[in-house]
Amino acid sequence: MxxxxxxxxxxxxxxxxxxxxxxxxxxxxxxxxxxxxxxxxxxxxxxxxxxxxxxxxxxxxxxxxxxxxxxxxxxxxxxxQKFERTLQLQGVGYRAQLKDKHLVLNLGYSHPILILIPVGIDIIVEKNVGIIITGFDKEVVGQLAATIRSKRPPEPYKGKGVLYKGEIIKRKVGKSGK
Incomplete structure (x- = not known):
């Protein structure tokens, strides 16, 4: 087969x-x-x-x-032709920025998260909430995108977190109050 x-x-x-x-x-x-x-x-x-x-x-x-x-x-x-992965940050106060060779993520924790950018990878931050990762090694591009997403995966109740572009989160209904 x-x-x-x-x-x-x-x-x-x-x-x-x-x-x-x-x-x-x-x-x-x-x-x-x-x-x-x-x-x-x-x-x-x-x-x-x-x-x-x-x-x-x-x-x-x-x-x-x-x-x-x-x-x-x-x-x-x-x-x-390079590979590309696009991530979106959804949530109040969630933002990303580039400093030197690091990507700085503010994802609602008490501290910013620093991620070292590997050699051969280019990152573009759009409007503080969009992250575009490009590179010639598909494995490294995908792994970096997965690492960034793992810092705050999307949650099903409010839809907050780091999402791949075009990803749809199945929303759950919260507790019903009396």
Whole structure:
């Protein structure tokens, strides 16, 4: 049932790919990424198209087959066009600002929360309540967005917290008073 692994990956003209045994290195206008691929998987480059193949027909090789193809595809997309995650702060007094290499969040606690911005990540704060995270590594962008969201996840009664853009919070009815 492996279908994703069979799809070839088209490499844009502004991206360079190097395959050395089990290490694939992809560089483009936005950055340079490399990843070690399992021995169960082989990667071949021909005519600006990357092919991923299984070396064995085992369960683990099947699992790594689609995963490896997706990771390589994300690397190609990331160095050619960056990934982006948008967060929104909802709540009275919730705001964000940039100071040096830190993102400062005021989320209703008695203290501000400082988050160090990793190398290769750009953060834009819009109107103190919108945070746009961009970067060429999808894993780092997603992890940073999840870390920021975990500082004050949205709650179902008032809808306050840090939300992904477009996220809909199912609201609950509070206690009914007599």
């Amino acid at each position: 492996v279908r994703i692994g069979k799809l070839p990956i088209k490499v844009p003209s502004n991206v360079q790919v190097e395959v050395n045994e089990n290490i694939i290195q992809i560089s483009g206008p936005h950055g340079k990424l490399f990843r070690k691929i399992s021995d169960l998987i082989s990667v071949k480059l021909s005519d600006n198209i990357i092919y991923v193949k299984k070396n064995e027909d085992t369960r683990i090789a099947n699992q790594l087959y689609g995963l490896s193809r997706t990771l390589i595809n994300n690397m190609v997309i990331g160095v050619s």
